[in-house]
Amino acid sequence: MTTTDLPLLVLGTGADPDSERGVECPGGLPASSDPDLVERARKAKEALGDQLFVLGHHYQRNEVIAFADVTGDSFKLAKEAAARPEAPYIVFCGVHFMAESADILTADDQQVILPDLAAGCSMADMARLQQVEDAWDVLTDAGVADVTVPVTYMNSSADIKAFCGRNGGAVCTSSNAERALSWAFEQGTKVLFLPDQHLGRNTAVQMGLGLDDCVVFDPHRPGGGLTSEQLADATMILWRGHCSVHGRFAAESVDDIRARVPGVQVLVHPECKHEVVTKADLVGSTEFIIQTVEAAPAGSAWAIGTELNLVQRLAQDHPDKSISFLDKTVCFCSTMNRIDLPHFVWALENLVDGNVVNRIQVDPETERWAKLALQRMLDLPGESHKD
Ligand code: 13P
Ligand code: SF4
Numbered sequence: 001m002t003t004t005d006l007p008l009l010v011l012g013t014g015a016d017p018d019s020e021r022g023v024e025c026p027g028g029l030p031a032s033s034d035p036d037l038v039e040r041a042r043k044a045k046e047a048l049g050d051q052l053f054v055l056g057h058h059y060q061r062n063e064v065i066a067f068a069d070v071t072g073d074s075f076k077l078a079k080e081a082a083a084r085p086e087a088p089y090i091v092f093c094g095v096h097f098m099a100e101s102a103d104i105l106t107a108d109d110q111q112v113i114l115p116d117l118a119a120g121c122s123m124a125d126m127a128r129l130q131q132v133e134d135a136w137d138v139l140t141d142a143g144v145a146d147v148t149v150p151v152t153y154m155n156s157s158a159d160i161k162a163f164c165g166r167n168g169g170a171v172c173t174s175s176n177a178e179r180a181l182s183w184a185f186e187q188g189t190k191v192l193f194l195p196d197q198h199l200g201r202n203t204a205v206q207m208g209l210g211l212d213d214c215v216v217f218d219p220h221r222p223g224g225g226l227t228s229e230q231l232a233d234a235t236m237i238l239w240r241g242h243c244s245v246h247g248r249f250a251a252e253s254v255d256d257i258r259a260r261v262p263g264v265q266v267l268v269h270p271e272c273k274h275e276v277v278t279k280a281d282l283v284g285s286t287e288f289i290i291q292t293v294e295a296a297p298a299g300s301a302w303a304i305g306t307e308l309n310l311v312q313r314l315a316q317d318h319p320d321k322s323i324s325f326l327d328k329t330v331c332f333c334s335t336m337n338r339i340d341l342p343h344f345v346w347a348l349e350n351l352v353d354g355n356v357v358n359r360i361q362v363d364p365e366t367e368r369w370a371k372l373a374l375q376r377m378l379d380l381p382g383e384s385h386k387d
Pocket of ligand 1: 154284
């Protein structure tokens with residue numbers, strides 16, 4: 001089986017970003033049927049020259065990735081944006097929290113643009129500031145807040161990152177979660193891990209903690225659905241959030257592909273459920289997945305559990321290897337797919353005309369604390385040596 005054999009579903013992410021963020025495109029979007037879209041994108045990019053820097057997350061569509069000056073995971077892209085102080089316009093082809101992180105890490109006179117404001121992330125939307133502040137009150141009442149360090153995954157809004165910064169915590173990504181947690185356990189005895197319970201649990205177990213050291217805090221239940229004793233006994237307090245795409249990979253799919261493809265190696269993102277990660281051969285971020293496939297010998301067989309745009313591109317780029325998508329019932333991240341060529345062309349042509357559309361701008365107070373939490377991540381041992 002290859003990715004091209006798969007019936008494709010468009011997976012809803014559970015969020016309703018249109019209702020929460022303006023999605024109008026003043027001046028009108030070019031039609032997706034416009035045969036000149038590629039040429040229009042090329043011309044607008046050429047006209048903007050060094051004024052423009054285009055970042056593309058690995059989950060973006062091919063039509064958009066074709067115009068990216070650099071591709072990467074969310075962490076690499078934020079650092080790439082920060083390393084381009086000469087570009088006044090950063091067009092971020094990814095989702096909202098990534099564009100926010102780029103805005104936080106770039107200079108004040110640089111403008112970060114998200115071609116479609118409806119490109120959110122359902123996981124990031126699962127932790128709202130008020131909910132997290134209420135949870136912190138629950139931890140305070142249980143007498144554990146002062147020994148708890150909040151750590152948030154990059155996939156969270158700027159105000160959640162700021163909450164972590166204000167409360168002695170940090171940001172982490174899927175590539176440095178273990179180092180971030182080791183740092184956190186030097187600052188306190190417990191971690192409140194936001195918003196992805198799966199990355200939190202998978203990392204905790206990888207570090208030698210047991211599943212019973214983890215509890216799940218449900219923001220929709222009084223007291224998080226936990227007693228003060230449970231909070232006192234837990235080492236990891238996991239927020240009840242998940243990725244609507246990665247959460248759908250099933251453990252049975254790993255058994256299934258092993259039965260069908262002899263010698264296959266299963267490679268998954270740590271946003272997958274613990275039972276999937278336990279059955280996989282290798283686990284890591286999007287950058288790790290790409291590097292692993294690139295380094296693999298010709299003829300090797302891989303089943304990959306991450307977003308479909310990336311898996312399809314890996315299959316196209318490595319025809320000498322057998323690359324399968326791990327689970328037929330999982331599909332594209334619908335919010336990542338919001339960034340398409342019409343939105344890209346619309347954003348660039350507006351820039352050519354002197355109009356900055358869809359600017360993502362974090363307010364100064366939020367930025368100050370979120371930057372502190374991001375800086376604690378950048379200061380983790382070994383981080384400065386990575387790209
Ligand atoms: P990476 O940081 O590994 O690129 O993951 C981002 C993401 O959204 C995964 O779902
Ligand atoms: Fe968010 Fe999941 Fe999409 Fe990543 S794949 S942007 S975590 S919904």
